[in-house]
Amino acid sequence: MIQIDFNKGDGLIPVVIQDASTNQVLMLGYMNRESWEETLKTGKVTFWSRSRKKLWLKGETSGHVQVVKEIYLDCDGDTLLLKVEQMGGAACHTGFQSCFHHRHEEGEWKVSGKRIFDPKEVYGK
Secondary structure, eight states, X not given: XXXXXXXXXXXXXXXXEEETTTOOEEEEEEEOHHXXXXXXXXXXXXXXXXXXXXXXXXXXXXXXXXXXXXEEEOTTSSOEEEXXXXXXXXXXXXXXXXXXXXXXXXXXXXXXXXXXXXXXXXXXX
């Protein structure tokens, strides 16, 4: 029987988030069984926040929620790929469309893409 193996990672599995329409990788997060079940129940991506040690509905502060469109499990049963509709156009808390906006070129890191929103305005920080 195919099922998610939450035991390998001490209860957490990595989750790759990909834009369903463009296939751009937006971010990587982690889920435990509870956040997985919440994601299935609501249709919105809910992670386990490793820093805050609690469930985290992606976009709960910014409004930039991720609506699940497709779900894939890898061959080892310990990594998920979720294709989502990214509301608000940006997945990254720094205001970029993707969290992967630092590109290594010619021996240094450069910012690629453009900022969609100002985090200070959205989060008040």
